[in-house]
Structure formats: structure tokens, C-alpha cells
Amino acid sequence: MMNDSIVSQAQAWGFICDLSIPSKWQILPQQAEQGWRLQLVGDRWLLVVNDVPQILCHPSEVTVFLERHRPARKRSTLRNLLLN
Numbered sequence: 001m002m003n004d005s006i007v008s009q010a011q012a013w014g015f016i017c018d019l020s021i022p023s024k025w026q027i028l029p030q031q032a033e034q035g036w037r038l039q040l041v042g043d044r045w046l047l048v049v050n051d052v053p054q055i056l057c058h059p060s061e062v063t064v065f066l067e068r069h070r071p072a073r074k075r076s077t078l079r080n081l082l083l084n
Contacts (some may be wrong), residue, residue, distance in 0.1 A: 002059045003040055009063065013070040027062075030071050038062060 007017050007025055018029040025040040035050045042053040047065070057065065 006059055006062055010066055013066060015066065
């Protein structure tokens with residue numbers, strides 16, 4: 001199922017994935033002060049910002065959103081070598 005792969009990818013990227021309500025996945029940022037979350041509603045994901053529902057997203061849109069908001073990656077080894 002597409003939503004299972006989204007949750008798996010979100011976990012791999014360091015997001016918090018919560019299934020506190022049966023069959024209702026939520027994806028949250030590592031830093032709660034960012035104020036957003038994604039909630040699975042049927043076959044779409046609802047983007048909620050500061051507890052205000054914003055937009056229903058197709059799974060492919062969620063993947064793009066998560067990629068853009070994923071936690072900062074460590075600098076590459078080559079870049080670290082060049083800077084030190």
C-alpha cells in the first residue's frame with residue numbers, strides 16, 4: 001500500500017510516525033515547534049499547521065513535502081574534509 005511506504009520513508013528520514021488512533025497514521029517533525037503534522041484521512045493526507053487543517057494531499061505530494069522538510073542531513077565527508 002502506498003501509505004505504508006510513505007510512513008516507512010518518513011521514519012527513515014527521521015520523522016516521528018504515530019499510530020495512536022487505530023488505523024490513523026500521523027507524521028510529525030522532530031521539532032514540535034515547527035507546528036505541522038500530516039494525518040492520514042482515507043487515502044489522502046491532511047496537512048495540519050498549528051492545529052488548523054490546511055489541505056488534503058495526494059500521497060505523491062506528501063513524499064515531496066517530507067523530502068523538503070526532512071531533518072538536516074549531516075554534511076558529506078568530502079565537504080567536512082575541505083572545511084577542516
